[in-house]
Amino acid sequence: MNRRLRAAALLSAALMTACSAGTHPSASTLVKTDLKVMTPAAKTEVDKVTWNVFEGEPQTIDPFKSADYTPNTINANMCETLLAQTPDFAVKPNLAASFANPDPLHWVYDLRTDVTFWDGSPMTAEDVAWSLQHNLTDRTSLYNYLFTDVKGVAVTGDHQVTVTLKRPDYLFNEELASFAGVVVQKKFFLAHQQAYGTPSTGVMCTGPFAFGSWTQGQSITLTRNPHYWNPQLRPKVKTLVLTFLTDDAAITAGLLSGQIDGTYAVPPTAIPRLRDSGAGTLAAGPAPLSITLVYANPEGPMRDQTLRRALQQAIDWKGIGTKIYAGNARPIRLQTPPTVFGFAKPQLEQLSGTLPEPQSAQYEAAKKLVPHPPAQPITMVVPDSADTKQLGLAVKDAANRIGLNFQLKVVPQTGYSNYLYDPKTRAGIDILYTQFWPNVPNPMDWLASTAVSGAIFNQYGYSGVDDLFAKARSTADPSARAELLTRVETTLHDELLPMVPGLLLDNTVWMNKRITGAPAAFDYVFYPWAAHLGGAG
Numbered sequence: 001m002n003r004r005l006r007a008a009a010l011l012s013a014a015l016m017t018a019c020s021a022g023t024h025p026s027a028s029t030l031v032k033t034d035l036k037v038m039t040p041a042a043k044t045e046v047d048k049v050t051w052n053v054f055e056g057e058p059q060t061i062d063p064f065k066s067a068d069y070t071p072n073t074i075n076a077n078m079c080e081t082l083l084a085q086t087p088d089f090a091v092k093p094n095l096a097a098s099f100a101n102p103d104p105l106h107w108v109y110d111l112r113t114d115v116t117f118w119d120g121s122p123m124t125a126e127d128v129a130w131s132l133q134h135n136l137t138d139r140t141s142l143y144n145y146l147f148t149d150v151k152g153v154a155v156t157g158d159h160q161v162t163v164t165l166k167r168p169d170y171l172f173n174e175e176l177a178s179f180a181g182v183v184v185q186k187k188f189f190l191a192h193q194q195a196y197g198t199p200s201t202g203v204m205c206t207g208p209f210a211f212g213s214w215t216q217g218q219s220i221t222l223t224r225n226p227h228y229w230n231p232q233l234r235p236k237v238k239t240l241v242l243t244f245l246t247d248d249a250a251i252t253a254g255l256l257s258g259q260i261d262g263t264y265a266v267p268p269t270a271i272p273r274l275r276d277s278g279a280g281t282l283a284a285g286p287a288p289l290s291i292t293l294v295y296a297n298p299e300g301p302m303r304d305q306t307l308r309r310a311l312q313q314a315i316d317w318k319g320i321g322t323k324i325y326a327g328n329a330r331p332i333r334l335q336t337p338p339t340v341f342g343f344a345k346p347q348l349e350q351l352s353g354t355l356p357e358p359q360s361a362q363y364e365a366a367k368k369l370v371p372h373p374p375a376q377p378i379t380m381v382v383p384d385s386a387d388t389k390q391l392g393l394a395v396k397d398a399a400n401r402i403g404l405n406f407q408l409k410v411v412p413q414t415g416y417s418n419y420l421y422d423p424k425t426r427a428g429i430d431i432l433y434t435q436f437w438p439n440v441p442n443p444m445d446w447l448a449s450t451a452v453s454g455a456i457f458n459q460y461g462y463s464g465v466d467d468l469f470a471k472a473r474s475t476a477d478p479s480a481r482a483e484l485l486t487r488v489e490t491t492l493h494d495e496l497l498p499m500v501p502g503l504l505l506d507n508t509v510w511m512n513k514r515i516t517g518a519p520a521a522f523d524y525v526f527y528p529w530a531a532h533l534g535g536a537g
Helices: 069-075 125-137 186-191 248-257 268-277 305-314 317-324 342-354 363-369 386-401 413-421 443-450 466-473 478-495
Strands: 046-052 083-085 091-093 096-103 106-111 150-157 160-165 209-215 219-224 237-243 262-264 280-295 329-331 378-383 406-411 431-436 503-512
Touching: 046 248, 091 096, 106 125, 125 150, 125 160, 125 186, 248 262, 248 268, 268 280, 305 363, 305 386, 317 329, 317 386, 317 503, 342 443, 342 478, 363 386, 378 386, 378 413, 386 406, 386 431, 406 413, 413 431, 443 466, 443 478, 466 478
Parallel strands: 046 237, 046 262, 378 406, 378 431
Antiparallel strands: 083 091, 096 106, 106 160, 150 160, 209 219, 219 237, 262 503, 280 431, 280 503, 329 503
């Protein structure tokens, strides 16, 4: 889950042998450095907006099985969660009007009384309890793992639901701002279990847009919910059409021609042309997106900490951010990016400030760390797209410059996920690429997904911070919890396992002149971003 393996057709004319090569424009010619949370507010209603979902058509829009860019970008406008994460990376009440933690083993949610599903029926405590229980009991739910510490869910009032824990867990509550806390209509789901989330059936939720239709291979259409409960997010767009183009050239042509009104994750190769066209506006916003390397083989040569440090110093991270990612990515000091420091922001910022500047292309210093490089080859796998392939070549160039026997394997994008999730497929592979984002803006979520035993992005099987992290997760006092997390982050930084500090990637959004309003910050995977869209006036 939480990965971006986007198709890209515009490969460089020649393969890069170093990230300083190639024909990408410099950062100063691309997106301005001032990041925005929001674009200018919409002023008027619009009959129809066509928006491209850059990773292609989803397999399902079942929110329990949505954990990637495509389904989340669509579902975020339809299916709501008990808590909400806002474009400025805060977590606040949503379908739950309030919540309480009366003792370490209970979370109590008092529900809004003015929420209805699209069919007009009220959202009930039974719907909420059933939705949470489904995530708890259905092992095919992609959010089931977040319910490890949950003992049970019960209706405890006409408009109240209580979650009982097996042990204290001070991450669980904020996870309900992801689809771990999604609420669907119970009777609709049970009546359509086999077809739920498919083109023929869709879903039944409470959000600002309702499911309209799904033309396979072409688009999904959502319609405005005229009875939406939140007046601040009542849509100005009557019909939202979500298309599935993945080819960078086709996306660019669609934006310039007006066939597509907007998109997130603007293709880096298209930025200069779009920016100079005068046909629309390009904005960049903060994001919890990390472009990084994951070590995957505890038996291979990269088990040597000195070797990991040497390669980290030799990689031209700064050049990769400038040349490959169009100036929208920059090196970070910690594995966890600053945009998700959350409750631990003061402590993690202080820790980050004590660390040296990230190093790039320090070839001579890296050579001294490995005067006798191992003969055993180091193998890295990347998916076959323009940016990931060039990143792999940049890492290979760095490794070769310091005398390492390095092999780069480029595989089809459709099969790359097998390397992430199937131990047999990645057997013998030392390094994997990923672009990672968390469920919620909380550093514990990031670490729970990447750094502890059983984490979905801990292919190395690293266990060096398990005890510290478990203690932090069960600690009620936020300051004490944050102090424990600084120890976790320090250990991960020093050991460079299982994920290295890579690049923080900014979010990008492009809209043509007739519309405005979309959040520039990266929040479209769990937040109803399209509710802000409308006419530019």
